[in-house]
Every structure is written in C-alpha cells, then in structure tokens.
Amino acid sequence: MTLLPSWVTSANSADTDFPLNNLPYGVFSTDDLSPRCGVAIGDMILDMARAEEEGLVNLNDEALFDVPFWNEVMELGPDTWSSLRARLTEILAEGSPDQAAAAPLLIARADAELHLPFLVSEYTDFYAGRQHAENMGSILRGGPELPANWLHIPIGYNGRASSVVVSGTPITRPLGQIKAPDADAPSFGPSKRLDIELEMGAVVGMGSEFGQPITTEQADEMIFGYVLLNDWSARDIQGWEYQPLGPFQGKAFGTSISPWIVTKEALEPFRTEVPERSKELLPYLAETKPGLYDIDLEVLMRPEGAAKASSIAKTNYSRMYYSAAQQLTHHAVGGCGMNPGDLLGSGTISGPTRAEYGSLMELSWAGREPFTLETGETRGFLEDGDTMTLRGAARGDGYRVGFGDCTGQIQPAVKFP
Amino acid sequence: MTLLPSWVTSANSADTDFPLNNLPYGVFSTDDLSPRCGVAIGDMILDMARAEEEGLVNLNDEALFDVPFWNEVMELGPDTWSSLRARLTEILAEGSPDQAAAAPLLIARADAELHLPFLVSEYTDFYAGRQHAENMGSILRGGPELPANWLHIPIGYNGRASSVVVSGTPITRPLGQIKAPDADAPSFGPSKRLDIELEMGAVVGMGSEFGQPITTEQADEMIFGYVLLNDWSARDIQGWEYQPLGPFQGKAFGTSISPWIVTKEALEPFRTEVPERSKELLPYLAETKPGLYDIDLEVLMRPEGAAKASSIAKTNYSRMYYSAAQQLTHHAVGGCGMNPGDLLGSGTISGPTRAEYGSLMELSWAGREPFTLETGETRGFLEDGDTMTLRGAARGDGYRVGFGDCTGQIQPAVKFP
Numbered sequence: 001m002t003l004l005p006s007w008v009t010s011a012n013s014a015d016t017d018f019p020l021n022n023l024p025y026g027v028f029s030t031d032d033l034s035p036r037c038g039v040a041i042g043d044m045i046l047d048m049a050r051a052e053e054e055g056l057v058n059l060n061d062e063a064l065f066d067v068p069f070w071n072e073v074m075e076l077g078p079d080t081w082s083s084l085r086a087r088l089t090e091i092l093a094e095g096s097p098d099q100a101a102a103a104p105l106l107i108a109r110a111d112a113e114l115h116l117p118f119l120v121s122e123y124t125d126f127y128a129g130r131q132h133a134e135n136m137g138s139i140l141r142g143g144p145e146l147p148a149n150w151l152h153i154p155i156g157y158n159g160r161a162s163s164v165v166v167s168g169t170p171i172t173r174p175l176g177q178i179k180a181p182d183a184d185a186p187s188f189g190p191s192k193r194l195d196i197e198l199e200m201g202a203v204v205g206m207g208s209e210f211g212q213p214i215t216t217e218q219a220d221e222m223i224f225g226y227v228l229l230n231d232w233s234a235r236d237i238q239g240w241e242y243q244p245l246g247p248f249q250g251k252a253f254g255t256s257i258s259p260w261i262v263t264k265e266a267l268e269p270f271r272t273e274v275p276e277r278s279k280e281l282l283p284y285l286a287e288t289k290p291g292l293y294d295i296d297l298e299v300l301m302r303p304e305g306a307a308k309a310s311s312i313a314k315t316n317y318s319r320m321y322y323s324a325a326q327q328l329t330h331h332a333v334g335g336c337g338m339n340p341g342d343l344l345g346s347g348t349i350s351g352p353t354r355a356e357y358g359s360l361m362e363l364s365w366a367g368r369e370p371f372t373l374e375t376g377e378t379r380g381f382l383e384d385g386d387t388m389t390l391r392g393a394a395r396g397d398g399y400r401v402g403f404g405d406c407t408g409q410i411q412p413a414v415k416f417p
Numbered sequence: 418m419t420l421l422p423s424w425v426t427s428a429n430s431a432d433t434d435f436p437l438n439n440l441p442y443g444v445f446s447t448d449d450l451s452p453r454c455g456v457a458i459g460d461m462i463l464d465m466a467r468a469e470e471e472g473l474v475n476l477n478d479e480a481l482f483d484v485p486f487w488n489e490v491m492e493l494g495p496d497t498w499s500s501l502r503a504r505l506t507e508i509l510a511e512g513s514p515d516q517a518a519a520a521p522l523l524i525a526r527a528d529a530e531l532h533l534p535f536l537v538s539e540y541t542d543f544y545a546g547r548q549h550a551e552n553m554g555s556i557l558r559g560g561p562e563l564p565a566n567w568l569h570i571p572i573g574y575n576g577r578a579s580s581v582v583v584s585g586t587p588i589t590r591p592l593g594q595i596k597a598p599d600a601d602a603p604s605f606g607p608s609k610r611l612d613i614e615l616e617m618g619a620v621v622g623m624g625s626e627f628g629q630p631i632t633t634e635q636a637d638e639m640i641f642g643y644v645l646l647n648d649w650s651a652r653d654i655q656g657w658e659y660q661p662l663g664p665f666q667g668k669a670f671g672t673s674i675s676p677w678i679v680t681k682e683a684l685e686p687f688r689t690e691v692p693e694r695s696k697e698l699l700p701y702l703a704e705t706k707p708g709l710y711d712i713d714l715e716v717l718m719r720p721e722g723a724a725k726a727s728s729i730a731k732t733n734y735s736r737m738y739y740s741a742a743q744q745l746t747h748h749a750v751g752g753c754g755m756n757p758g759d760l761l762g763s764g765t766i767s768g769p770t771r772a773e774y775g776s777l778m779e780l781s782w783a784g785r786e787p788f789t790l791e792t793g794e795t796r797g798f799l800e801d802g803d804t805m806t807l808r809g810a811a812r813g814d815g816y817r818v819g820f821g822d823c824t825g826q827i828q829p830a831v832k833f834p
Contacts, residue, residue, distance in 0.1 A: 121579075122539070122577065122578055122579060127662055147660055147661055148660075149594075149596075149603070149657055149658060149660070152594060152596075152602070152603050153594055153603075153657075153658055155658070155661075155662055155665075156662070156665055157574065157575070157662040157663050157665055158574070158575035158576060158577055158665070159575060160539065160575055160753055161539055162538075162539060162627065162753065162754040162755065162756055163627065163752075163753055163754065165627070172628040172752050174751035174752050175630055175750055175751055175752070176750065176751045177566075177569060177570055177699065179566075179569075185569070185696070186566070186569050186570075186699065187699070188699045188700070188701055210579065210580065210582070210671075211589040211670070211828075211831070212831065213592055213831060213833040213834075215834060234751070237751065240566055240570075241566060241570055241572070242661070242662075242663075243564055243565075243566070244544075244564055244572075244659070244663070245544055245572055245573065245574040245659075245663040245664065246574050246659075246661070246662040246663020246664070247662065247663070248572075248573055248574055248575070249747070249748070249750070249751040249753065250751075252748075252751055252752070252753035253628070253751045253752040253753060254627075254628075254752070279602070282594065282603065282604070282605045283605070283834075284605055284833075284834065330666070331666070331669075333592055333593065333666070333833075334591035334592055334593045334651070334654065334666040334667075334669055334670045335580075335589050335591050335592070335669070335670040335671070335831070336577055336579065336580055336666065336669035336670060337579040337580065338579065339579055411628075414628070414629065414630060414752070416630040416701075416750075417630075417632060417700075417701065
C-alpha cells in the first residue's frame, strides 16, 4: 500500500507517525478546550467534538465525541468503526470538499495535552513472547525450558486497571517487600530492580457475554485497535511475591500506554503470520487469518541530564507466539465476560538476539551484565530520573503507521511511613 | 450489645438477619420499581430512592439513591457513612417520629428482586486462610508447608470484576484446557472438578491515590462493608494453567456475592484479633486494632431435586490469618491506586478440622474421599444442578447481624463450538 495524500501537508511526510493511512484515536485538551476525542493527522489533531457539532461527522443521534474517552464509539461495533474511518478518510483526503469546513477544527499537536484515550475497564497481561519466556527461564530457573503449558495456552494473568496511565505520566519507584536470597526474612523498602517490559496492548472494543465462549474470528472482530504498552516491573518485589499466585504488587505501580489507539483497520495491510507452531494448538485457538502485525518496535533510555536518549533494543511485534485474538479467545472461552475498554498486554516482546530483548532483566541478564548506553553510562536496572520511551511503527511504501511515543520517567520512592 | 428494637416488628426476631443493629445496603427492584438502593430491615426493604424524595434522608444536594449502585454514597466517605447509618437508625427505631412517613416506603423483601449492590470496580482475591493454604499444600504438593512468603505477605492475585455476580445468578460449568497427569497433551472441554470457595468480601468505599502508600489505619477507614463471597473454581483448569503466573480462567467464570453490604459499623461490636503471628510482620502490616470479625459461616449443598439442603461445613471468619485492612494496605502500599467499588476476597476460610473446611477440594480431599450429604448422596466435586449456599452471621445478645444467602446453581456447560 502507498501513502494516501492529505490536504494536511504534515501528514504526507514519510517520517510522520500519523499519515492519512493511520488516523489513530486519542483524547486531548488545550488551555481552551476540555478533554475530548481527537484524531491525529500529521502534526495536527482533528477536534472530533467540534467536527460532530459542525455536522462533519454524525455517527448517531447522540453526541459521542465531547467526552474524554472513546468507549462510547467502541460500543457501537465494527460496522460503525468502519464507517467512521471511511468518513474521516474522506474529510482529510487531498481534494476533499470538506477541507474548508474541517481546517478550522485542527489543533496543533504541540499545543495539546494528551490523556488516556479510553476508560480502561479491566487490564490483563499475557506472557506470549517465546524468547522472553525462555530468557526468564534461563535467568530465574537455570534453563530456557518453557513451562509445560506454555506451548498450549496463551498464559496470562489479571493486572490492575487503576495503574494504567497515559504516556508522560511519571512513575514512582514502588515500595514493597523484598527478600535477598541469603536473607532470613524480607525487608520493606524501595524496589532496587526496577524494569520495563516492551509490549503491545490490544484494546477490546466490543464485549462478550458472561457465560458464553467465543471463537478466534469473533475475538478478532472484537478488537478495536492497538497501543504501545510498558508494563513497568519491580523484579525484586515480583520475585518474592509471585509464588504461588502470580505477579501482584511487582506490577501494580504503573503501566504506561501510548496516547493514540491505532485502529485494527489501519494495521490491516501489515498482518502477518504467527511463528511456526512447535506443538499443535487445540482447535479453539486456531486462526483463520494471520493474527500478528509487522510492527517495528524500539526501546530508548535517557538518564536524567543526558544529552540524548540511547536506543537499547529493537524488535518486532511479529516475534510473538500468540496473537491478541488468540489471547482474547482463551480469556473468554470459559465464560468470562469481556467489556469494551478491556486492555490486553501482549507480554514482553523479545527477539532472538540480545539487541532485540524487550526488558532490562534480559538486556542486563538480571543485572549481572550491565549494558552501556550511547552516552557511556551503564545500567542494570532503572535509576531515579531515567526516562524510558517505547516507539513503534508499521512501515508501508513511503509512509509509516506509527503509535506516538510511550514514555515515562522514574521518580524517587515516597518516604513512608 | 443487645437488640435495638424497631417499629418494623419482623426486625425484632432473634432469627432475622436484618435487625435494626444491621441495616445493610442493597439494590432491589419490583414489578413497579426500577432497580434502586434499599436498606434491609426484618422482612422488609426501605426504598431509599423514595426516602430521599420524601426528604426523610438527605445526604447532600444531589440525588444519590435512585440508582442501581451504592458507589456514589461510598465516595462521600466515612463521616457521611456514619451520618447515614445514624439517620436510618433514628427513622427505623421503635417510637420514631418518622414511622408514619417511612412505613409506606417499605417493600416486602419477598416481592423484590435483588441486584449487585455496587459496581465492582476491580476484584482482588487473597489467600489468607492458613488452614486452607496448608491443606492445598498437602493435597497438591504432598505436605502442609506454607510457601516461603506466606507468613510475611497477605498473598493475593487480581481477579476478574466482570465475573462478579449477585447471589442467585446461575453459574455455567466452564469450558477450558485440562490435562490429566498421565496425558501427553491437554484437551478442551467442560471442567470436571468444579468447586466453591467460602470467602468474605471486603468492599472498598474510599479510594487511595496512585503512587501513594497507605497505613493499616487508613486501609481500615477505607473499607465500607463486607459481603459473603463464593469464588467458584475449576480445579482442573486452574491446575493446568496456574504455573507460573497464577489462577486465570479457572477463576473467571463466576464469583457470587451476597446481595447486602453489611457495613463495617454494624460489625464493629464483633471485632476480634487475628490469630497469633508465627513470624513477626513487617511494621507496615501492623494493626492498631483487632482486624477480624467473629462471624459464623456455613456452606450448604442441595443437589437438584433433593428434599433439602445439607450443611457441609461450618467455620468462622476469625480463622483468617490476615485481615482485610492488612490485605488492602499491602495492595496499595506500592502505589497501586484503589477505587470505590474495589472488592477484596478474603481467601478461602477453613478451620482446623474437616467439618470447618471451606472448599470441596478440602472436604473431599481432591475427590479422593467423597463426602456424604444428609440426603445420602455423595460428592467429590459439583454436579450440574447442584445449588450451593453460603450463610454468615455475627451473633449478638438476642440478635444476629446476618448477610443473607449467597447462592448459585450449576448449569451444564455450553456446547461449543
């Protein structure tokens, strides 16, 4: 596919995350405008509340866009999602008869503050990156053998929706119980092994009924779009708490997402197959179309005061073993009702070489082999003041469908009690 | 404490769950009335929407009770909770000048349908019953040794809020992945080891700030009240999925709660100490007042068509090792923001003898030693059509503060695909 030209000239650059081919959905405010729905186009944001008010967009009789979340649009279902995207493409295309009406509704992105694009109903995190799972096995259990269920189940656990924050929100180093391997008893204090996890987040747009299983086709239809997701992790808290019932407070102090929901439709040209199956999956997890996307991903780190951010890892979403549709199917197949606004973290995305590892745990091999930044500093885990940024984009012919940065800076732990 | 007499005569019986000393909060509807807030008193429900409309209760300028949830009242905080309770006690007390105005606002409980009393924001389940943890160790790992962290951490995991349902809602036997110990690969189908867990649920009424730790005193203040909670569990699905990241679909097909929130204030006379500590807790978990309550609990089972329900276990909430305030403190101390409507399951409550075990897994020792009902039938796990009921009450002098039944009947698995 090639670039679709827009009359918003900044959208026609090969470097923008937001060409007309993308049209991702976010929530923004300015000094004058209360938080509301917007669509990114080049360096601008189309004010959807005003577009609706002016009659440029009219999905149904209710006002949908003068609210600080996209959940109400999600609830209208895939046909409406398609109509909306088609209408927005029409309005913003080069030569559009709507240009004169729409141009005054554009806000410079530089002047806007971005908010969480949707109300997170519940948050689930998966563990679907094979290289990551093997690396964690090697680091924590002495060998890369996968858990016995791993090749059969898209393993996941429920996370904490209240900890999901938009890119730019500071992350406070958490307090918690920590036990050194040679200590008799745990102590309480700030995490010393603070980490990131490079993930994609799938946004569930349409719910499923309590008590009713779903197929992978239904699951794929239910997905509204994708965001970048950083599942901040306190490895020392997690290590002491996670047996036998899984991660809890080691993962509950912050999960950052990028501010724009890139729609499934925008990503459609970049669909790609999951890797070859090592063991045959049970039929309920079989997919009828490629479930992953070819999305380049990058992790950057910038210590406080550093002249520049250093790239520390580059990989691709297609490294995952399970797709979001498979994860969602497994999540709902036992009768767990899903709701619009549910967020599914893919699990940490790591490729086969160290340059592709999506967490500091792997990049520094649990701190035993610190890595060096372009600025000369070394790191095992995160220091106070470090800023971490995730970037991602699918690359078309002369354009990219990007996600915008997903960033967060570490704040020192709170003094307590 | 002794019975507080009410002009609602059924509230003065020693057998009612709902004397004036209780005044629990629920949501009800009738053929004529849409779902709204109500207060149980004897065999009746006080229609709070009408009580507000008539000016009998006036918490603030906004209408609070003509909605199908108590979350808005919770958000007003503990001082308002106290004022409301004091005012309701005044209205419903024997000799109240408000009797004439309030009497027409009473609905017979027998004519009402009960709904979830609050919007469940997020649901967390704990594992704070020592006997239960030891039993599960013996059954699953061959010995009663507790996990290394158990005496230090109130172990918990995030559950699924969308699966929380009100008492009376049917529970469909879930489908999922199951692997027999001697099988090479898992299969997909209905759970064959369906179980219950007898728990109490603490309802968080007041939130905490993202990034900010809380003390046990603050945690106790944040709790609005308690319900009975049945954490339905599919042991075969859970057994195959739970390593390494904890329970997921084995716990996601239904969690039943009793329809009335019994307030913390109503339970105040029944506060009791946690059991003796085997290991000293870290200071952040220390409590300044007794954190548990003396609440008698009972589990009943009724096969489909059986003449009567059989009592299969009796125990007491005071068997728990950790209080809800300790659990909530641990949950929030790393900066996880808590919200009004968050629900915390205590963990399965089991006492020291088999007659006090709070799950079928323990009562039938993983199905190896089926137990016999009063009607002569035997059970290892749940059969389709079985109805399970939890009951609970704190016992005062000539009165009880009860919770109402928490019940659910097992429906056959859905045919799928």
